[in-house]
Amino acid sequence: MSQLALHDATASYGDRAVLGPLDLTLAPGERVALVGKSGAGKSTLLSLMHTHWRQQGVALMPQELGLVPTLTVFHNVFIGRLHTHPGWYNLITLARPFRRDVEAVMPLLARLGIADKCWSPAGELSGGQRQRVAAGRALFQAGAALLADEPVSALDGPQAEVVMTALTEAYPTAVLAMHDLDLALRFCDRVIGISDGAIAIDQPSLRLSAGDLLALY
Amino acid sequence: MRYSPTVRTTLGFIALALLCLWFADLSITTVDPWRELTRLFLGLVQPDFAAVDFVGVAILRTLAFAFTGVALGAGAGLLLALAFRYRLTRTLCAFVRAIHELFWALIFLQFFGLHPLTGVLAIAIPYAGIFAKVYAEILDETDPHPARTLPHGTGWVSGLAFTRISQAWPHLVSYTSYRLECGLRSSAVLGFVGLPTLGYYLESSFAQGRYGSVGALLILFYLLIATIRLWVRPRLLPFYLIAAPFLLGGGMPIMWDNVARFFTEDIIPAPLRRGEGASGLGPWLSDLILHQALPGLWNTLVLTQIALVLTGALAMLLFPLISRHFTGRLGGTAGHLLLVILRSTPEYLLAFILLQLWGPSMLPAVVALALHNGGIIGHLLGQRSNQITLRADAPSGLNRYAYEIVPRLYGPFLALLFYRWEIIMRETAILGILGIATLGFFVNSAIQEIRFDRAMVLILITALLNIAVDILARRLRAHLRLRHSVQAQGC
Numbered sequence: 280m281s282q283l284a285l286h287d288a289t290a291s292y293g294d295r296a297v298l299g300p301l302d303l304t305l306a307p308g309e310r311v312a313l314v315g316k317s318g319a320g321k322s323t324l325l326s327l328m329h330t331h332w333r334q335q336g337v338a339l340m341p342q343e344l345g346l347v348p349t350l351t352v353f354h355n356v357f358i359g360r361l362h363t364h365p366g367w368y369n370l371i372t373l374a375r376p377f378r379r380d381v382e383a384v385m386p387l388l389a390r391l392g393i394a395d396k397c398w399s400p401a402g403e404l405s406g407g408q409r410q411r412v413a414a415g416r417a418l419f420q421a422g423a424a425l426l427a428d429e430p431v432s433a434l435d436g437p438q439a440e441v442v443m444t445a446l447t448e449a450y451p452t453a454v455l456a457m458h459d460l461d462l463a464l465r466f467c468d469r470v471i472g473i474s475d476g477a478i479a480i481d482q483p484s485l486r487l488s489a490g491d492l493l494a495l496y
Numbered sequence: 497m498r499y500s501p502t503v504r505t506t507l508g509f510i511a512l513a514l515l516c517l518w519f520a521d522l523s524i525t526t527v528d529p530w531r532e533l534t535r536l537f538l539g540l541v542q543p544d545f546a547a548v549d550f551v552g553v554a555i556l557r558t559l560a561f562a563f564t565g566v567a568l569g570a571g572a573g574l575l576l577a578l579a580f581r582y583r584l585t586r587t588l589c590a591f592v593r594a595i596h597e598l599f600w601a602l603i604f605l606q607f608f609g610l611h612p613l614t615g616v617l618a619i620a621i622p623y624a625g626i627f628a629k630v631y632a633e634i635l636d637e638t639d640p641h642p643a644r645t646l647p648h649g650t651g652w653v654s655g656l657a658f659t660r661i662s663q664a665w666p667h668l669v670s671y672t673s674y675r676l677e678c679g680l681r682s683s684a685v686l687g688f689v690g691l692p693t694l695g696y697y698l699e700s701s702f703a704q705g706r707y708g709s710v711g712a713l714l715i716l717f718y719l720l721i722a723t724i725r726l727w728v729r730p731r732l733l734p735f736y737l738i739a740a741p742f743l744l745g746g747g748m749p750i751m752w753d754n755v756a757r758f759f760t761e762d763i764i765p766a767p768l769r770r771g772e773g774a775s776g777l778g779p780w781l782s783d784l785i786l787h788q789a790l791p792g793l794w795n796t797l798v799l800t801q802i803a804l805v806l807t808g809a810l811a812m813l814l815f816p817l818i819s820r821h822f823t824g825r826l827g828g829t830a831g832h833l834l835l836v837i838l839r840s841t842p843e844y845l846l847a848f849i850l851l852q853l854w855g856p857s858m859l860p861a862v863v864a865l866a867l868h869n870g871g872i873i874g875h876l877l878g879q880r881s882n883q884i885t886l887r888a889d890a891p892s893g894l895n896r897y898a899y900e901i902v903p904r905l906y907g908p909f910l911a912l913l914f915y916r917w918e919i920i921m922r923e924t925a926i927l928g929i930l931g932i933a934t935l936g937f938f939v940n941s942a943i944q945e946i947r948f949d950r951a952m953v954l955i956l957i958t959a960l961l962n963i964a965v966d967i968l969a970r971r972l973r974a975h976l977r978l979r980h981s982v983q984a985q986g987c
Contacts, residue, residue, distance in 0.1 A: 341641065345641040361655065369651070
């Protein structure tokens with residue numbers, strides 16, 4: 280995989296510039312935590328990265344999750360690999376999934392603790408379950424890198440641990456927007472702090488403590 | 497006291513209708529209308545199911561044409577909905593749905609003859625235009641976020657199927673099944689122009705004075721529509737769809753010479769055909785417009801405005817019948833039954849029956865339009881009123897109606913009524929085929945005189961009128977800030 284980079288990237292809503300210009304490079308195998316108070320521009324930066332790097336096969340797990348509420352958990356996870364099958368195969372799957380796909384998805388769901396929900400519509404699940412379905416889709420996609428916006432915000436401690444472990448094992452290269460600073464420092468090796476639409480901190484996580492990051496808030 | 501814009505609009509419409517009443521011919525011309533009515537009533541209470549094969553074929557053909565036509569229309573409509581952002585698609589759809597099924601049938605009859613294709617296309621084409629519009633609206637309302645998470649390289653069809661169509665699926669299904677019910681009515685009415693569906697058998701039963709058969713046909717038709725949720729099941733649907741095209745009946749073979757002649761000769765304006773060139777076109781067109789289009793237009797407008805106001809009045813009277821704020825359990829059931837009958841009887845069928853009873857004038861048309869459309873709006877209003885929660889000490893009876901319920905329902909009521917304005921206009925034009933001098937009358941006479949060129953111009957004018965009313969009603973809704981709802985659209 281080639282290096283992922285942004286040069287002089289900016290974002291604005293109408294006339295108002297909300298982000299940048301900023302430069303950022305993501306080396307393969309590098310896991311970055313994006314931190315900063317809400318409204319600082321983390322989500323904007325993530326969606327900017329997605330726009331620029333989408334063609335290189337990055338997976339996206341947005342804050343609003345992007346699940347299709349009428350489809351089952353299986354189908355929502357299967358969406359992660361739509362691009363690897365021809366159209367007719369996907370259409371048949373919509374009516375009747377192939378066994379080999381079910382066998383591929385099931386262990387993933389079991390690991391995330393939602394195997395029993397495999398055939399429930401995503402719209403009927405709780406917030407925490409839905410977040411795990413979105414994580415399942417990202418895991419199943421097995422893309423070149425992961426861009427995730429608050430991937431465990433709706434999960435309690437042990438569940439958050441499970442999901443973070445699964446995501447970081449599957450994606451050595453990732454950018455994760457996090458509000459839990461301890462988790463961010465533990466699962467990522469580089470921390471980027473965003474403040475007022477600019478990069479305020481960019482350090483290896485080994486050199487930082489949660490206290491250092493509180494300055495951002 | 498200053499009146500609100502909605503009240504002023506209402507008063508304006510009522511004044512206009514009263515003015516129209518002045519110009520309308522509403523006489524009863526049959527010698528003894530009550531005797532006819534009694535005979536029909538006796539037929540309904542003593543239906544004659546003896547001619548089972550006759551009645552059975554009528555129902556079977558009605559179903560077959562409805563299923564085939566609606567399925568084709570839905571398929572084409574979905575494809576068109578996906579291209580609905582292009583102006584060309586939108587214009588095309590607006591145009592095909594502005595022409596009534598019966599006009600399409602009259603056109604196809606001229607070159608396909610009594611071939612099943614005539615009936616199938618007459619339903620499929622206008623329905624495709626309606627499906628395209630509503631499907632596009634439904635798809636537009638889906639959440640765009642899932643599409644953003646699709647992996648790069650996902651095919652167009654896969655992406656669409658897994659995100660937008662999957663999200664919209666429940667709405668697409670419910671709208672399509674609602675349209676199937678409309679399709680049954682359209683199919684039944686196509687019989688009146690000669691296709692082998694219910695209308696055809698009804699017309700011949702009337703002509704032979706067999707009121708027992710009329711009763712049997714009508715009762716079966718109501719049963720069919722009232723029980724539609726029981727027999728239209730997702731698992732049975734593939735079976736119906738496969739069987740339907742084989743049950744359309746034989747009809748006459750298509751004469752391809754006729755098809756060619758229709759397009760290359762018949763619909764070319766007469767002066768051009770005779771080689772008079774553009775100079776002959778002016779007098780031909782002005783004669784057509786002055787003596788047919790304008791009188792037809794005038795009568796269509798007059799009839800529509802009267803029917804619209806009567807529809808509204810009837811709806812306001814009928815909705816308490818099914819509203820829990822006014823009726824008990826028993827009364828509610830009876831009310832539901834009445835409204836089901838009113839709204840499942842197509843205007844055309846109702847007008848046809850009333851015309852047999854009262855003789856030709858505008859009266860049967862006005863009453864038929866008001867009964868059918870009033871039934872539909874009354875049903876929707878009643879449902880809406882049941883969502884209203886009143887305080888515990890709210891007044892009862894007339895005071896509750898006037899002070900609690902109607903003020904809350906009046907906005908939705910006007911919105912629904914304006915939605916039906918275009919539909920009432922479409923139907924008014926078509927009722928002309930029965931002999932009332934609206935646009936349909938002149939279209940039908942031109943066809944009978946084998947002047948297809950004139951018929952095509954008149955149909956075109958009717959389509960433009962429908963589009964104009966649609967635009968006007970949309971402006972009025974926006975002006976009065978009446979909310980939009982897809983369900984309010986209808987047939």
